[in-house]
Amino acid sequence: MMNKLVDQFIKKICPEFKGIASYVGGKWVFGTGDKINVKFAHDDSDLFYYQDADEDIINQLNYCTSTAQQQWLSMTAARRGQFIYQLGERITENQEILAQIESWTANKPIRDARGEVAKVAEMFFYYAGWADKIHGKTITVPTGHLNYTTYEPLGVVLQITPWNAPIFTCGWQIAPAITAGNAVVLKPSEITPITSLLIAYLAEQVGIPKGLINVVAGYGHTIGQKLINGANIQKVVFVGSVSTGKNVAVHAAKRGIPCVLELGGKSANIVFSDADYDKALRGAQNAIFANAGQSCVAGSRLLIQLDIFDQFVNDLAKSTNKFVVGNPTEETTHISPINNKKQFEYVCSALENAQKQGASIAVGNTISIPKTDGYYVNPTILIGNNTLDCAQQEIFGPVVVAIPFKDEEEAIRIANDSQFGLAGAVWTNDVARAHRMAKNIKAGTVWINNYKNIHVSSPFGGYKDSGYGRSSGLAALHEYSQIKSVWVETALTPLVNFGYGAQEV
């Protein structure tokens, strides 16, 4: 079953589309496992259903990934770069259709979806340029040897992605992985497989070998878990929640393969009273309410200096009321419903718990939400302190907790009093303070007088429970490579090794 409109959009890109299945070695492989039923969050109507992938897909993957990778590596690096660039162009040509599909199936405001698809194209453009520039180094060693390093692909990598940014996380991980020369098995969230499947299909259309990019459609606890044990997987890159990420890492460790974990966050957005007030206000809004707060880097803890606290919270509540909450596929919508029922119920229970623990809701926070059976949550500004669950746990919804602080020292203490360390931001006009704060915030990304600027050229990743390893930039190419050290004897009368040191024997 497939919503008619979404089906029409998909067929514009892939005319032979017959329903959701895994895409393996350039073929659609239908699952026969449990039925996976996905709803449209605006009104709880059926969107599509399909069946979970079967375990025997792993044999097919093992065969086609190694063949495809050999084919890929037999091309020159420059040629691979051209194909990767062409994939970016093909995504740009299909930007509107992909954005419409993403908006419907990830319940993302269409305006945001367009921006995210553009970013995905940019990821392929960016890495295309790296394809023939993955150089090693020549190292000065204290003997007569020439020592140099090379970066080699890992082989086949497994990527597991979440529902909150399906096409974004797909491009984000596939682009560096294939640029480094790997084959990919991507397991998107069972709720949002479609745009990842279409990226794999488009890749093949531009000439990237069949089987280099494969997408498996199914549940995490079934086929996702089994894929980790798939014989030729050499690394797992996981983007998702902390609990699943840790579980995935344990399974990978049992096979002796490494992971990158891109996990959740509870980022502190810190506003000093000397900041540009209006910019900080707009920044605070965008930091939490974009994508209905379902963003790993959402500014979900808003730390405001005491002397402006009441005014700032009141103004934030007033300006939040101007947002349009509604159907994600409508042009006017700023804030969409929560992506799925399970997450909707979690956000509602977190709000209930926050109030039981003593958090209050900011006065004037009265935005109206559509009366449908959809999973709508009122964008909410809670007033509380950092010990409450709503300040310590990732809610992943349009909920921000405002927390007052006295001075710089207290702001840093509160910001770092968290299991997470994904991102943070500081709003101030004092340049020295801005850099002190950036140094002292324990997080992988810090923004000064801005929020949520992320670009494929700059490394991204977490501290603490927000994960380890890095995505984006050169750092991601290195995550997807292994380094080799080569020693070449150049001496006329070489010394012979006995043990680690060269000596005469």
Ligand code: NAD
């Ligand atoms: P999730 O952990 O429930 O699922 C993520 C993926 O893991 C899905 O594809 C799922 O099917 C799969 N999975 C589930 N159980 C599995 C298992 N046992 N073995 C293998 N795979 C399994 O996360 P979610 O609810 O889809 O996404 C929301 C979370 O993702 C939030 O915590 C958010 O902060 C995080 N996230 C992090 C980043 C980042 O870059 N740090 C980016 C986006 C989202």
